[in-house]
Amino acid sequence: MLEWLFRSDFDGVTTAAIWSIAAVFVTTITLFVYTLGLRWVTIVGARRRTQFVAHWRGVFAAATLSEEDASSIALPHFGRKQRSDLLEEWNRARAAVDGAAAENLIFLGERLALPAITTDMLGSRRLKSRILAIQTLGNLRDLPSQPAIRELVTHDNTALSITAAIALVQICPDQAVQLLIPMIEKRSDWPRNRVSIFLHIAGSERISEPMYRAIRSADNQGKSLLLKFACQVETNVLDALVEDLIRESNDAGVLNAALKLVSGHSDVPRIAALIRHKTWFVRVQAARVLGRVGQPEHLALLESMLHDDEWWVRYRAAQAIASLPFLGPNKLRQLQNRQSDPFAADILQQAYAEVGLA
Amino acid sequence: MTAEQIVNSGQWVFLAYFVGINTGYLLQNIVAAHGIRKYLQTADQFEAESVFSALDIPISLVIPAYNESASIVTSVKAMLQLEYPAFELVVVNDGSTDNTLEKLIEEFGMRRFPEAYRARVPCAAVRGVYRSMHFSNLRVVDKENGGSKADASNAGINACRYPLVCVVDADSILQPDSLRRVVRPFLEDPTTVAVGGTVRIANGCTVRRGFLEKIGLPTSFLPLVQVVEYLRAFLFGRMGWSPINALLIISGAFGVFHKETLVEVGGYNPQAVGEDMELVLRMHRLMKEKRRPYRITFVPDPVCWTDAPASLYDLKGQRVRWQHGLGQALFLNRSLMFNPRGGTVSWVSIPFYLVFELMGPVIEVAGYLFILTCAIMGWLAWPESLLFLALAIGLGVLLSTSAIMLEELSFHMYPRTRDLMLLYFIAIIENFGFRQLTAIWRLQGLFRWLRGGKHEWQTISRSANLADES
Known part of the structure; x- marks a missing residue:
């Protein structure tokens, strides 16, 4: 076989096969060795990391529990390669505490030169390092890094920009909300739960007014989007805003989002009128609200919705009827018995059964 | 066309097919490695913030x-x-x-x-x-x-x-x-x-x-x-x-x-x-x-x-x-x-699935039969036949090796080194019998579809x- 392999008079196809097999063999061995190397690095790295993390956890715990500042805590040495582990641990500790404990950790972070380290990391080519750096600067409330973070808010990369937005709110909340709230409707790529995070950090008092202005000035699509976060706004501002929008708008998206936020006795006649809206999901929301704030005169309207083409409208209307406080079990039964439409009777039966089961 | 020309053309067809399918898979590997790396870069952060789930x-x-x-x-x-x-x-x-x-x-x-x-x-x-x-x-x-x-x-x-x-x-x-x-x-x-x-x-x-x-x-x-x-x-x-x-x-x-x-x-x-x-x-x-x-x-x-x-x-x-x-x-x-x-x-x-996944077993089984027939009939020297089989097997091992490497780079679900070595061992021996058997079963599946077989709970x-x- 070996003798055959070292012949020199192969035809084209055999030569191609030999070269292919040689390439496959070399690549396979390379990948195999690389994977084993990775495994070795992982095992050794994990062992070292466990020791490193255990050590630093103790330091951070001491800082958070310290009744005075953290200046007396001895800081172990750490190498350049351990920076990421240190930052991750510091961020984890920092995210878990507030008040004096947080201040102690920030002080400790400054002693560890974290602002300088992370500012350096902002220019890294690795996305993960940059994100970690931004998070750390936010948790440090590092004011000097504000211009750099502010610039990153407009970055094309979603993860970078939203992390920068959260950090900016931590660093300078007043200025941040003025910048970020109008950006929400333009940055449709920002994950909603992250937007919710920075609004939560800024606090309802701080976001209410800019949010109100942003919603009022946005187009219908923007209004619908911003209203999804409006539950974090102060109640009095929210109620006034919702009432205005329900009265003024005829856009299905805006009405849908606004009706979801109705909490008290809003403009009931206007809401009642919306049960004739051409878009089914607006009718669904109107029925839901009427079930909560409706009066006896709205019963006929809700009853008419039991014949709607859309299942969800019938369902919500039936639920609304079943939850009306002024209807007793006898009246509910009478209402069911007078339904000649089987769809209406079925959906009422379901809604009643749900109430009975609850 | 002489027997020699038929053998030569057949060899080229099967070689091109094997190289084609495996190049396709290797390209997928590269795209996947890039995608996984990108995904993992932000996964930790996403996980850490998942407590704010009111908007889920x-x-x-x-x-x-x-x-x-x-x-x-x-x-x-x-x-x-x-x-x-x-x-x-x-x-x-x-x-x-x-x-x-x-x-x-x-x-x-x-x-x-x-x-x-x-x-x-x-x-x-x-x-x-x-x-x-x-x-x-x-x-x-x-x-x-x-x-x-x-x-x-x-x-x-x-x-x-x-x-x-x-x-x-x-x-x-x-x-x-x-x-x-x-x-x-x-x-x-x-x-x-x-x-x-x-x-x-x-x-x-x-x-x-x-x-x-x-x-x-x-x-x-x-x-x-x-x-x-x-x-x-x-x-x-x-x-x-x-x-x-x-x-x-x-x-x-x-x-x-x-x-x-x-x-x-x-x-x-x-x-x-x-x-x-x-x-x-x-x-x-x-x-x-x-x-x-x-x-x-x-x-x-x-x-x-x-x-x-x-x-x-x-x-x-x-x-x-x-x-x-x-x-x-x-x-x-x-x-x-x-x-x-x-x-x-x-x-x-869709073209990839059609040519390499649907028709794959036809070509694979035909390839094995072709090489064996050529070797038995003396149209192809035994070392050459074994060379082609070795190439098919080698490419299979390479693909499995790269999948194991991706696993090691990403989720690392089998932490014992013994498990890793066992996976490599399987990646090699699956090519001796198991792979051929599944090719035959897949061929049967293809015929069943062509005959219009029925579906039932499995x-x-x-x-x-x-x-x-x-």
Whole structure:
């Protein structure tokens, strides 16, 4: 076989096969060795990391529990390669505490030169390092890094920009909300739960007014989007805003989002009128609200919705009827018995059964 | 044409085919490696902030069940404990002939409920809907047997109330945070209509009360080989197509769909043998016909663990069915092929599946026969014949090696070095017999599709993993 392999008079196809097999063999061995190397690095790295993390956890715990500042805590040495582990641990500790404990950790972070380290990391080519750096600067409330973070808010990369937005709110909340709230409707790529995070950090008092202005000035699509976060706004501002929008708008998206936020006795006649809206999901929301704030005169309207083409409208209307406080079990039964439409009777039966089961 | 010319041309054809298919796979590998790296860079951060989940989208889990009395209670109990703020479970009893329904009624206090059920996607008649007295988010739809998982899934979809629908096999073992992981693409991109997750082999793992307690490798050969196969199929087979929006399969064992889109495309096709693939292809087709922007995505996180067939009989049945389903799904959606508006699906992934996945077993079996015949007839020297076989085997080993490397780079689920070496050993020996056997089964599947074989519920012998604890 070996003798055959070292012949020199192969035809084209055999030569191609030999070269292919040689390439496959070399690549396979390379990948195999690389994977084993990775495994070795992982095992050794994990062992070292466990020791490193255990050590630093103790330091951070001491800082958070310290009744005075953290200046007396001895800081172990750490190498350049351990920076990421240190930052991750510091961020984890920092995210878990507030008040004096947080201040102690920030002080400790400054002693560890974290602002300088992370500012350096902002220019890294690795996305993960940059994100970690931004998070750390936010948790440090590092004011000097504000211009750099502010610039990153407009970055094309979603993860970078939203992390920068959260950090900016931590660093300078007043200025941040003025910048970020109008950006929400333009940055449709920002994950909603992250937007919710920075609004939560800024606090309802701080976001209410800019949010109100942003919603009022946005187009219908923007209004619908911003209203999804409006539950974090102060109640009095929210109620006034919702009432205005329900009265003024005829856009299905805006009405849908606004009706979801109705909490008290809003403009009931206007809401009642919306049960004739051409878009089914607006009718669904109107029925839901009427079930909560409706009066006896709205019963006929809700009853008419039991014949709607859309299942969800019938369902919500039936639920609304079943939850009306002024209807007793006898009246509910009478209402069911007078339904000649089987769809209406079925959906009422379901809604009643749900109430009975609850 | 002389015998020598025929042999020479044949050699070129088979060599080109093998090099072509493996180049395709290696390209997928590169795309997958890039995609996984990108995904993992932000995964930690996403996980850390998942506590703010008020904006997570509610999910309906549909669990089609046919004669699952041995494990249904454990499965449902485990799924009720998933970490997610808002979800409901809809178990569909597809006319089971055992006591699946009775067990559910007894264990979860199910009570018949007058639900105004609406049939938005077609399925066999529903006999009744039950609600749990203990868990407000658990319902059971009891229906006539529709003869397929697709039919049962459709009944569940009709009963769902939430905007996302997750169809799960009754014998699937889900990671507690699986829903949080698969919902991520829907949060990040509102045009997402479907998301699949990585399915792994549960044989060899320790399962307690429906949850995975310890990850391990199976001890018998057939499930072990399938561990390597699943690494290949999911880590680069799926992850390689997802970044270019050309994913054609979301595993029936675990997939999440935007409900309105699912209803709009008509739900699962009860006549389809590979109903999971057929649905995804139909979604691609209809979205493209309507010129609507959409994404069908894959998350590489291992979110679901499932029992692999441990007997040759079960495995053969599965592979024949898969190939049959592949042919049927491609045929039913043939208008997608080379469609000017079809993008990467029409011009890259479907042609690839047609040439290399559907026709693959034909070429592979023909290749082996050709080489053997040539060697026996003396048209090709034995060393040359062995060289071609070695190339085929070498490329197979290379693909498995790269899949194992991707696993090591990313999720690192088998931490014992002994397990890693065992996977390499399997990656080599699967090429001696097992691979050829599966090629023959796939060929049978292809013939079954061409003959117009019928679809029915497929049940495999189950390991003790999910059996209800008495």
